[in-house]
Amino acid sequence: MEDLNLKCYAHLGDAVYELFIREKIVYLTSNLARMHKINTSLVRASFQCQLLGVLEPYLNEKELDLVRRGRNLPSTSKRKTNQALHRIATGLEVLIGYLHLNDRERLLKLFKIISEYIDSKDHIVGDSFK
Numbered sequence: 001m002e003d004l005n006l007k008c009y010a011h012l013g014d015a016v017y018e019l020f021i022r023e024k025i026v027y028l029t030s031n032l033a034r035m036h037k038i039n040t041s042l043v044r045a046s047f048q049c050q051l052l053g054v055l056e057p058y059l060n061e062k063e064l065d066l067v068r069r070g071r072n073l074p075s076t077s078k079r080k081t082n083q084a085l086h087r088i089a090t091g092l093e094v095l096i097g098y099l100h101l102n103d104r105e106r107l108l109k110l111f112k113i114i115s116e117y118i119d120s121k122d123h124i125v126g127d128s129f130k
Contacts, residue, residue: 009066021039048089048093049089054117095110
């Protein structure tokens with residue numbers, strides 16, 4: 001499946017990451033308003049950029065290359081998000097999409113790192129966790 005292009009990996013990675021976050025959130029609260037607040041704070045481009053900074057020391061050369069190439073994809077977003085942040089977040093989504101299709105075990109290891117980071121930084125979403 002390595003012949004898919006980076007846009008396909010980014011498209012899939014976006015969905016896989018959001019599902020990961022939503023699965024995590026259902027164990028935090030049953031309040032739908034809080035779920036939405038937490039979800040939007042954890043799937044936004046600025047937070048994904050933070051996550052990439054956390055993950056980079058753990059990434060191998062191939063993974064770093066995927067992230068770099070994903071950052072260089074032309075942005076098609078009409079979001080108000082800063083385009084530089086969006087490009088960095090796209091690099092993360094490319095990595096997640098690629099690993100989802102090619103190395104689930106590795107993806108789960110990275111999701112564990114992400115989960116631990118989120119758990120240790122609950123102040124990121126204010127008192128949404130409380």
